Structure formats: C-alpha cells, structure tokens
Amino acid sequence: MKIEKSLLSGSTPMLVLALLKDGDKYGYEMIEELDRRSDHTFELKEGTLYPLLHALEKERFVTSYAKQTAGGRERKYYSLTSKGLEQLAYKEKEWRHFTTAVDAVLGFAVAEGNMSLAPAPATI
Amino acid sequence: MKFGRIEDWCRQAVSQIKYPPDRQMVHQELKAHMEDRYEAYLERGFSEKEAEAKALEAMGSAQEIAPQLAAIHRPFWGYLLSISRYVLIVMACILIVPVFQYVRNMGIRGKDYLYDPARQRDPYIQEEWNGGHRILYLEPGVEARSDGYIFRITKAAIWEWDESEGHMFHFQMDVIDNRSWVEDADIGRWFWAEDDRGNYYASFYESIPGSRYVSGNSYRTGFFTRTYEMWLSGYEGEDLQWVDLHYDRSGRDITLRIDLTGGEANE
Numbered sequence: 001m002k003i004e005k006s007l008l009s010g011s012t013p014m015l016v017l018a019l020l021k022d023g024d025k026y027g028y029e030m031i032e033e034l035d036r037r038s039d040h041t042f043e044l045k046e047g048t049l050y051p052l053l054h055a056l057e058k059e060r061f062v063t064s065y066a067k068q069t070a071g072g073r074e075r076k077y078y079s080l081t082s083k084g085l086e087q088l089a090y091k092e093k094e095w096r097h098f099t100t101a102v103d104a105v106l107g108f109a110v111a112e113g114n115m116s117l118a119p120a121p122a123t124i
Numbered sequence: 125m126k127f128g129r130i131e132d133w134c135r136q137a138v139s140q141i142k143y144p145p146d147r148q149m150v151h152q153e154l155k156a157h158m159e160d161r162y163e164a165y166l167e168r169g170f171s172e173k174e175a176e177a178k179a180l181e182a183m184g185s186a187q188e189i190a191p192q193l194a195a196i197h198r199p200f201w202g203y204l205l206s207i208s209r210y211v212l213i214v215m216a217c218i219l220i221v222p223v224f225q226y227v228r229n230m231g232i233r234g235k236d237y238l239y240d241p242a243r244q245r246d247p248y249i250q251e252e253w254n255g256g257h258r259i260l261y262l263e264p265g266v267e268a269r270s271d272g273y274i275f276r277i278t279k280a281a282i283w284e285w286d287e288s289e290g291h292m293f294h295f296q297m298d299v300i301d302n303r304s305w306v307e308d309a310d311i312g313r314w315f316w317a318e319d320d321r322g323n324y325y326a327s328f329y330e331s332i333p334g335s336r337y338v339s340g341n342s343y344r345t346g347f348f349t350r351t352y353e354m355w356l357s358g359y360e361g362e363d364l365q366w367v368d369l370h371y372d373r374s375g376r377d378i379t380l381r382i383d384l385t386g387g388e389a390n391e
Contacts, residue, residue: 026156026157027153027157028156028157028160028161031157045182045183045184045185045188046157046161046182046183046184047137047154047183047184047185047186047188047189048184048188048189048192050150050153050154050157050189050193051189051192051193051195051196054150054193054196054197055196058196073156073159073160074152074156075156076149076152076153076156
C-alpha cells in the first residue's frame with residue numbers, strides 16, 4: 001500500500017534521524033535502509049533526501065565526514081549528534097501523542113507495540 | 125559518455141548554489157548516490173541505458189531540489205573568508221609602498237638627527253652658527269619615562285654672539301613613543317625648566333610675554349621617534365651648573381637634569 005505524499009513529508013526528518021540512531025550512514029545507504037525497514041511503503045524521491053540532510057546538518061542535528069570506500073568512491077557519512085538525539089526523542093514523543101490521538105478519533109483500541117509499519121529502532 | 129545524463133542531472137541540481145566549494149561538495153555527493161543506484165540496477169540485470177533511466181527516475185526532479193539546496197547552502201562566513209583573502213592581499217599591496225618609503229627615508233629608529241630637513245645640516249656639531257660661536261657642547265644622554273613616552277636628552281649646547289652679546293641655550297630631545305599613530309606632536313610644549321640660579325622657564329602653554337620659557341620645534345625622525353630641537357628663551361648667558369627639565373602633564377613630575385659641569389668647553 002502506497003502512502004499519500006503529504007502524510008509523509010512532515011515526518012521525514014524524524015525518520016532520517018531514526019535511521020542514523022544505530023550507526024553512521026551515507027545517503028544511499030539510508031534510502032536502502034528506509035526501504036527495507038518500511039517494506040517499500042515510502043516512495044520518497046531520493047533527491048529530496050539531500051536538502052533534508054543538509055538542513056539537519058545546518059541545525060547541528062547531524063554532522064558529516066567523508067570516507068573513501070574500497071571501490072575508491074568517496075562517500076559522505078552522516079552521524080547523529082547529541083542535539084540530534086534529543087530532537088529525535090522529542091519527535092518520537094510528539095509522534096506517539098499524535099498517533100494516539102488519531103487512533104482515538106478513529107475508534108481504534110490503543111495497544112502498546114502496534115506499530116506495524118516500522119519496528120522501533122534499536123537503542124544505542 | 126558514461127553517466128552523461130546523471131552528470132547533467134547533478135549539475136542542474138546544484139546550479140543554484142552560489143558558493144563554489146559547497147556546490148562541488150553537493151555535486152559529488154549526489155553523483156556518488158546515483159552511481160550506487162545505477163550499479164544496483166545493473167546488478168539486477170538492467171541494461172546500462174535502462175539503469176541510467178531508472179536511477180534518474182528514482183532521484184526525482186532536479187529542478188525541484190535545486191532551489192532547496194541553494195537555500196541551505198548560503199555560508200555567510202564562507203563568503204567572508206573567501207573574500208577576505210583578496211581584501212588582505214590588496215591591503216598589503218597598498219600598505220607596502222608607503223611603509224617601504226618611510227623605512228628607506230628614516231630607518232626603523234630614525235636618523236640620528238634631522239635638524240632641518242631643508243638644509244640638511246646639524247648646528248650642534250658645528251662650532252660656528254649664524255655668526256655665533258659655540259662655547260659649550262655636551263651629550264647628556266639622560267633619559268626618563270612618563271605617559272608611555274621615553275624622553276632622552278641627546279645633545280646640549282650654548283652659543284654666544286660677540287656683537288650683540290646674545291646667548292642661546294640649545295638642546296635636543298628624542299621622544300620615543302611605541303604608539304606613534306596616536307602620538308601627541310606637541311608633547312614638547314608641556315616641558316618647563318629651572319636652573320641652579322633659581323630661574324624659572326615656563327612651559328609653552330603657561331608662558332607670558334617677556335618671561336623666560338621653554339620653546340622648540342619638532343620633526344618626525346623615525347617610526348617611533350620624534351626629535352625636538354628646543355631652547356630656553358630668555359637665557360642670558362649665566363654661568364650655570366645644571367638645568368632641570370620637568371614634565372608633569374599627568375600629575376607625576378619627572379625631571380631630566382642637564383649637568384653642565386662636565387661639558388666640553390670650546391673657549
């Protein structure tokens with residue numbers, strides 16, 4: 001099932017931060033990981049990831065560094081900062097609040113662990 | 125050309141970033157991503173052309189992200205830094221000319237003494253001057269510090285004119301000031317003097333007509349040096365043991381004593 005674009009747009013920064021929580025990644029790797037974790041639910045245009053990443057970097061939620069791969073290609077890795085971690089915690093809380101409220105309006109029983117889309121990211 | 129369309133896409137996406145180092149960095153990052161994607165499609169069995177088309181399709185519109193990237197990459201300090209290098213070079217070029225000329229003319233400490241730049245001669249080392257003759261010459265070398273200045277009496281001389289029976293008490297003082305750009309060129313006007321016979325020579329600022337007073341002219345003689353050619357107006361040829369010069373502008377009185385007993389007499 002594909003999801004409408006506007007549903008996703010507000011939460012992509014949170015998803016990007018969550019992807020970086022269990023290790024530094026470069027852009028392509030993040031897209032792959034997002035695809036895998038979400039079971040191809042998000043059809044994000046890959047180009048839009050970069051303005052997002054650069055904006056997060058400007059706000060110091062992530063930092064970046066260049067690393068040469070075995071194939072000789074240079075990749076730009078992104079790493080979550082402590083400020084980014086705080087931001088993620090805040091966003092997660094906000095998200096839970098939001099979904100709980102939406103579920104309540106829709107008349108679903110709110111149960112712990114019913115996040116069918118994405119498994120909770122592993123904690124460090 | 126391999127990656128021709130991918131290259132075009134990247135170029136378009138970064139085209140609105142104005143700061144060149146950022147533009148290059150983002151270009152490289154986007155290209156690496158698309159190459160990864162392209163190779164993934166090749167591995168899945170697509171042809172090169174198909175893989176390229178699919179990689180482009182996955183990225184989305186370059187026109188759409190170009191203004192977004194440009195809005196983020198506006199490094200104020202980066203611009204300032206890249207401009208400042210050129211500003212510094214230009215400033216150095218402009219400054220070097222007068223500095224070079226000044227050093228060539230004056231030296232770092234200044235020439236020993238430029239009595240009169242127009243005439244280029246020094247009355248202190250001559251025995252005859254304007255019809256008068258020198259009856260005493262000495263180099264006191266006394267030094268004192270105050271208000272950030274160093275005052276040094278380098279030379280002193282007494283002349284006598286036989287016809288008019290006139291006398292002149294002359295001395296030369298170097299004022300060294302390490303902050304020469306804020307120097308007070310009239311610092312000599314604060315000096316007053318007294319001699320062992322009880323005569324009082326007022327400073328330029330407190331002098332009244334007909335009285336004895338300290339007077340003089342000054343010339344910049346180096347980066348940190350201004351030389352004062354000074355005399356005691358009203359000196360009448362008394363036989364003196366010493367003359368004390370005082371500077372008390374900021375309340376603390378400092379004294380420079382010119383001891384006349386040790387001088388080299390010409391008579």
